[in-house]
Amino acid sequence: xxxxxxxxxxxxxxxxxxxxxxxxxxRLLAGAERATVPAGTLAEVLRALADALPGLRGGALAGDRxxxxxxxxxxxxxxxxxxxAPIPPGSVLVMVSAQAGG
Amino acid sequence: MTASAGASTPPRATATGLFGRLLLVRLDGAGxxxxxxxxxxxxxxxxxxxxxxxxxxLWRFAPPGVPPLAAEAPLCVALSPLLxxxxxxxxxxxxxxxxxxxxxxxxxxxxxRFALAARRLGVDAIVIVGACDRWSVLHLDESLARxxxxxxxxxxxxxxxxxGARLGAEGHPHVAAIGLAGERLCRYASLTNDGRxxxxxxxxxxxxxxxxxxxxxxxxxxxxxxxxxxxxxxARDLAARSQGMATxxxxxxxxxxxxxxxDRLEILPTRNFQAASIGRARAKKIAPExxxxxxGHTxxxxxxxxxxxxxxxxxxxxxxxxxxxxxxxxxxxxxxxxIAAAAACDRLGLDTISTGGTIAFAMECAERGxxxxxxxxxxxxxxxxxxxxxxxxxxxxxxxxxxxxxxxVGQGSARFACQVKGLELPGYEPRTMQxxxxxxxxxxxxxxxxxxxxxxxxxQPGVDRFKADVLATPRRVIDTEDHAALLDSLILCKFLRGAxxxxxxxxxxxxxxxxxxxxxAEGLRAAAARIVGLRHLxxxxxxxxxxxxxxxxxxxxxxxxxxxxxxxxxxxxxCGYYAARGYGPEGAMEDSVIDSLGLRAIVEWR
Numbered sequence: 001x002x003x004x005x006x007x008x009x010x011x012x013x014x015x016x017x018x019x020x021x022x023x024x025x026x027r028l029l030a031g032a033e034r035a036t037v038p039a040g041t042l043a044e045v046l047r048a049l050a051d052a053l054p055g056l057r058g059g060a061l062a063g064d065r066x067x068x069x070x071x072x073x074x075x076x077x078x079x080x081x082x083x084x085a086p087i088p089p090g091s092v093l094v095m096v097s098a099q100a101g102g
Numbered sequence: 103m104t105a106s107a108g109a110s111t112p113p114r115a116t117a118t119g120l121f122g123r124l125l126l127v128r129l130d131g132a133g134x135x136x137x138x139x140x141x142x143x144x145x146x147x148x149x150x151x152x153x154x155x156x157x158x159x160l161w162r163f164a165p166p167g168v169p170p171l172a173a174e175a176p177l178c179v180a181l182s183p184l185l186x187x188x189x190x191x192x193x194x195x196x197x198x199x200x201x202x203x204x205x206x207x208x209x210x211x212x213x214x215r216f217a218l219a220a221r222r223l224g225v226d227a228i229v230i231v232g233a234c235d236r237w238s239v240l241h242l243d244e245s246l247a248r249x250x251x252x253x254x255x256x257x258x259x260x261x262x263x264x265x266g267a268r269l270g271a272e273g274h275p276h277v278a279a280i281g282l283a284g285e286r287l288c289r290y291a292s293l294t295n296d297g298r299x300x301x302x303x304x305x306x307x308x309x310x311x312x313x314x315x316x317x318x319x320x321x322x323x324x325x326x327x328x329x330x331x332x333x334x335x336x337a338r339d340l341a342a343r344s345q346g347m348a349t350x351x352x353x354x355x356x357x358x359x360x361x362x363x364x365d366r367l368e369i370l371p372t373r374n375f376q377a378a379s380i381g382r383a384r385a386k387k388i389a390p391e392x393x394x395x396x397x398g399h400t401x402x403x404x405x406x407x408x409x410x411x412x413x414x415x416x417x418x419x420x421x422x423x424x425x426x427x428x429x430x431x432x433x434x435x436x437x438x439x440x441i442a443a444a445a446a447c448d449r450l451g452l453d454t455i456s457t458g459g460t461i462a463f464a465m466e467c468a469e470r471g472x473x474x475x476x477x478x479x480x481x482x483x484x485x486x487x488x489x490x491x492x493x494x495x496x497x498x499x500x501x502x503x504x505x506x507x508x509x510x511v512g513q514g515s516a517r518f519a520c521q522v523k524g525l526e527l528p529g530y531e532p533r534t535m536q537x538x539x540x541x542x543x544x545x546x547x548x549x550x551x552x553x554x555x556x557x558x559x560x561x562q563p564g565v566d567r568f569k570a571d572v573l574a575t576p577r578r579v580i581d582t583e584d585h586a587a588l589l590d591s592l593i594l595c596k597f598l599r600g601a602x603x604x605x606x607x608x609x610x611x612x613x614x615x616x617x618x619x620x621x622x623a624e625g626l627r628a629a630a631a632r633i634v635g636l637r638h639l640x641x642x643x644x645x646x647x648x649x650x651x652x653x654x655x656x657x658x659x660x661x662x663x664x665x666x667x668x669x670x671x672x673x674x675x676x677c678g679y680y681a682a683r684g685y686g687p688e689g690a691m692e693d694s695v696i697d698s699l700g701l702r703a704i705v706e707w708r
Contacts, residue, residue, distance in 0.1 A: 021366065023359070023362050023363035023366060024351055024355060024359045024360070024362075024363050025350055025351045025354075025355065025359075028350075028354060028355060058347075059347050059350070067347075068348075068600070069347050069348060069350070069351070069600070071561050071563075073367065076366055076367050076368065077568070079561060079562065079563045079564075079565070079567075080563060081563040082563070094363075094366055094367065096363040096366075096367070096561075097351045097355075097359065097360075097363065098561070098600070
């Protein structure tokens with residue numbers, strides 16, 4: 001998703017923030033389709049997300065990283081699971097179910 | 103109709119989980135001959151069951167070069183050692199044939215009470231060769247003397263569900279049947295049992311070529327297992343695991359929930375692979391929430407399954423592959439229109455992926471002015487699906503599949519006929535999933551998401567799905583192929599895979615407790631590689647060359663999300679794949695390869 005690197009303003013329109021989009025199982029567990037949390041490392045973003053959407057704890061999040069049941073992609077492109085990975089302001093973090101098939 | 107029974111032996115329900123024999127049915131005009139043939143223990147042990155056993159049967163019973171719809175071409179039903187046990191998701195069978203769509207190996211799995219009943223025939227497989235001189239129903243029985251043919255007259259033109267209901271009312275509750283598409287030899291007709299389909303590759307047409315509308319099974323034989331207490335305990339454990347978070351997505355949402363996520367990730371094939379997203383608002387309309395709100399939602403389970411992934415909308419079962427193929431691929435975003443198309447495929451007995459893939463190709467041809475058909479993206483598919491099944495008008499051309507249709511249309515249309523080896527692509531865009539691109543190219547069955555799960559590798563951390571790693575990708579594809587070969591031969595549902603930490607070790611345990619044979623994890627890894635090798639060997643015998651392991655031109659030259667598949671890279675990876683498999687140059691399989699894979703007993707089975 002396009003973002004302005006000079007302002008770090010993404011789709012949420014909140015400077016310094018990361019927008020998280022949830023699909024599939026994460027959406028079901030969270031009871032929400034999206035959330036806006038402060039930027040930071042992946043661990044920091046996920047901790048803030050869990051505070052905002054506690055239903056994600058356990059099933060979708062394993063501590064400060066994605067659980068084995070979900071995948072997290074920066075701007076829908078790069079799958080990340082390293083808690084230290086930076087999630088820049090204005091990014092969109094896309095959280096989906098891990099298993100495909102059908 | 104007359105029937106004669108060949109040599110019959112009592113079921114050998116020893117403590118092996120296997121009967122060690124197959125039922126060979128020879129159709130000959132108005133009559134049939136049935137006999138039991140031994141499956142050599144070395145063969146059975148080498149290929150496990152399911153698609154592995156099926157590949158061995160196809161090698162053994164298909165005359166080299168046989169046309170897929172010729173009477174001599176076999177239709178094989180392969181069972182597995184776990185079938186009939188209380189282990190969850192094991193009520194499955196494999197249907198194997200030479201595909202009329204691809205002229206290569208084809209196999210399909212389906213779960214049903216028919217599979218459980220087939221087990222009670224006291225055999226590990228059924229092989230049907232020959233053809234009837236009039237449309238018939240084949241009634242198979244544990245007693246060869248009671249195997250017979252009956253006229254199918256009143257059943258012709260009926261849906262598989264109607265056939266099942268009618269034969270059920272006559273005392274035959276376990277039925278596999280074809281729809282109109284199979285009768286008319288549509289090259290991607292499915293074989294249906296209990297509402298489940300062995301869909302891909304045209305097994306329904308092969309049954310139709312034998313003028314068999316349906317097969318029923320009846321028997322009481324029950325294989326004993328080596329360690330019943332261990333099997334019962336593991337069944338409880340596996341059932342509990344099947345209720346965990348690893349399967350939650352399938353149970354609570356179904357695979358149709360993929361669509362909205364795939365749209366967001368730009369991996370959702372749209373308008374005949376001209377785009378990889380249908381747009382979020384449109385995706386939402388045909389995602390589970392949208393479908394449920396529009397049409398109502400219920401959930402069912404396959405026979406013997408504790409997961410329950412069978413989600414229905416407006417009463418029709420819908421999985422992701424049907425949803426993508428009859429939805430975005432054809433530009434359809436109306437819930438009612440999508441479900442009506444899926445229901446029509448069920449009713450007429452058609453593979454949904456190939457149906458959608460072929461219609462989408464025809465739509466693009468029509469929109470480009472290359473064909474005169476009144477067909478546009480987003481149109482109601484049902485009249486076209488009905489025309490395909492009946493082979494009416496242009497439906498007769500579409501019933502041949504996208505590759506043959508492209509040959510008819512000409513004018514360069516083959517560049518966007520989205521198929522590999524003649525099989526239409528599943529719902530994972532190869533340009534934005536480039537491990538998947540190699541998986542599709544090398545798969546023995548053609549463009550295949552079931553015998554290769556390469557798309558899964560594309561969604562792993564550290565994998566650049568937009569640009570394949572030429573050195574690492576072949577091994578990733580091999581790993582998913584071997585994993586699939588194991589699960590599809592055991593047979594266990596792939597939706598259970600997240601609940602099994604080490605499939606090789608646990609697969610060996612399951613086989614030890616059912617068969618009593620000394621399987622181990624390394625042995626199963628070798629068996630999986632052997633099964634993949636056997637399928638390749640069959641294809642080579644039937645004329646395969648490495649040139650077939652390629653994608654249509656569209657994927658090399660029309661970017662999606664800024665990515666194309668690099669033709670030279672793909673070619674390098676195809677070669678790397680065969681090298682990593684240990685095969686010879688250009689995928690050759692010399693005697694040394696056959697021996698190293700442990701295929702000797704199979705290729706010499708006579």
